[in-house]
Amino acid sequence: MAETNWRRIDIDAFDPESGRLTRKDIEPPYSSQITSQEVSSKISQLRSLASSGDSKAAVALAVSDPPYSGDEATKNEYFKAVLETLSTVRQADIAGIVGDLTPVQQDALVKYLYKGMSVPEGQRQGGILLAWFERVTQVAGVRPVSHFINDRNTV
Template sequence: MEDWRRIDIDALDPENARLTAADLQQPLLTTLPTYTIQQVQQQISQLRSFGSSGDTLSAVRLITGSPVYLTDSEATKQQYLLAVLDVLCQARPTDIANIVKQLSNDEADVLTKYLYKGMSKPEGAKQGAVLLSWLDKVIEKNGTGSIIRFLTDRKSV
């Protein structure tokens, strides 16, 4: 009989499946839509029209309703992020609290992703005070749950 102290019992456990990075990415790729450059350009033009008309709530609903997770290129994602930052920075400070109150928890989570992504870019760092005021209102509404979900979610904007 073999030395029973050297048996790897974890390898025999069917509940202990060893997942690779490809296994973890596969469900993500099959469930998320890939946006083309034309689709992203349409969303950018809608965002700019909402921003120029002062309808920030509709713009935020568009941003959070169909987030751009997968695109043809990273440059397309960057263009969309810049349009999102423009709209968020155009909001009046008094309107931010009212807009965030009208968002669902899922929409607030997506908004948190865009806020953190924006603050990590030089363009967003210039408007850091505005983005932090958005984040402050999200935290007032949802607590720190949106931040925790942002940190643990595999889907990035």
């Protein structure tokens, strides 16, 4: 029986020490860069829903399709709007809202909670962020936290 080439993938190409991989190779692919104008319209919708008292829809919109491909200024602008939205929700309603979110939305919510805990704007709202975090982990367990740790997309 003739020996065949059983090694079909050049695994050495994926060795970070080899110098073959560039930053472009390991960055997640985005279809296009999100603009500040697109984020501004979504922020307007968020504020409108939050001011009308529809907290459930506001939070669902806030954590749906985050601007992963935006620049840092755009991401920070959107983060502040998400923080405002989370701050308007009564603590008694948090568990119900988190329970209605999809797993992908819960993952995005955890990303915003961690970002909030790491910046001064969010640290001033620490009690609110911790209440949200507690409810997310009660409803979804540690899955969103492990996804946060392993995901390359940042908010």
